[in-house]
Amino acid sequence: MTVEVKICGVRTPASLDAAIAAGADFVGLVFFAKSPRNLSPADAERLATAARGRVKTVAVLVDPDDALIDTIAVDVRPDVLQLHGSETPERAAAIKAKTGLTVFKAVPVAEAADVSAAARYEGIADRILFDAKAPAGADLPGGNGLRFDWAILEGASAPFALSGGLDASNVAEAIRLSGASLVDVSSGVETAPGEKDPGLIAQFVQAARGAAPEHKKAS
Numbered sequence: 001m002t003v004e005v006k007i008c009g010v011r012t013p014a015s016l017d018a019a020i021a022a023g024a025d026f027v028g029l030v031f032f033a034k035s036p037r038n039l040s041p042a043d044a045e046r047l048a049t050a051a052r053g054r055v056k057t058v059a060v061l062v063d064p065d066d067a068l069i070d071t072i073a074v075d076v077r078p079d080v081l082q083l084h085g086s087e088t089p090e091r092a093a094a095i096k097a098k099t100g101l102t103v104f105k106a107v108p109v110a111e112a113a114d115v116s117a118a119a120r121y122e123g124i125a126d127r128i129l130f131d132a133k134a135p136a137g138a139d140l141p142g143g144n145g146l147r148f149d150w151a152i153l154e155g156a157s158a159p160f161a162l163s164g165g166l167d168a169s170n171v172a173e174a175i176r177l178s179g180a181s182l183v184d185v186s187s188g189v190e191t192a193p194g195e196k197d198p199g200l201i202a203q204f205v206q207a208a209r210g211a212a213p214e215h216k217k218a219s
């Protein structure tokens with residue numbers, strides 16, 4: 001099984017090109033004012049236009065209102081909406097119905113009970129994205145470079161995505177322990193918050209491609 005890769009927080013044409021050259025499947029465009037990766041809809045539209053037909057784009061949103069969703073869906077035209085806030089299953093379903101887009105729902109994880117709680121999004125979200133729970137009072141709900149115990153995902157319903165503190169040195173182990181079919185990285189391919197590094201992006205994609213979940217490996 002090939003594990004898909006998402007490079008999140010792409011802000012420049014050079015970073016977009018680096019992700020495509022490395023063979024990423026998705027790039028994430030972040031719409032969250034407090035993030036060092038935040039984009040205006042106009043800048044995101046330019047990047048999404050450059051990406052079209054080369055790599056899938058994911059709009060990363062945190063509790064978006066309908067006006068922002070309309071702007072993103074009409075102007076940016078991403079392939080996927082990633083809901084990274086406290087959106088309820090009902091809200092996620094309404095956003096999916098309104099836009100007709102694929103929806104990834106991020107679920108914050110600190111312990112096994114958080115993984116079970118993701119079941120309420122089954123049949124609504126196209127993919128659950130398990131991300132490390134941000135510390136209380138953190139500015140960002142994601143993109144903090146924090147990880148959690150990947151082994152607690154062993155019983156999660158597949159297919160799911162994994163993020164939180166991944167980098168080229170640990171992504172193969174994360175895939176092996178969790179069984180994730182998509183891995184998502186932001187801080188782990190940066191030299192400073194919001195500054196993507198082409199070499200780190202290439203190393204990350206290569207490391208993820210070489211990995212296979214434990215239970216999928218040939219004996």
Ligand SMILES: O=C(O)c1ccccc1N[C@@H]1O[C@H](COP(=O)(O)O)[C@@H](O)[C@H]1O
Pocket residue numbers: 008009028030032035036037060062084106129131140141142143144145146163164165166184185186187188
């Ligand atoms: O990256 C951000 O700035 C961000 C802001 C708001 C919501 C989500 C965000 N990113 C998501 O966080 C994880 C990756 O984080 P990291 O690799 O630990 O830095 C991933 O799901 C991003 O899509």
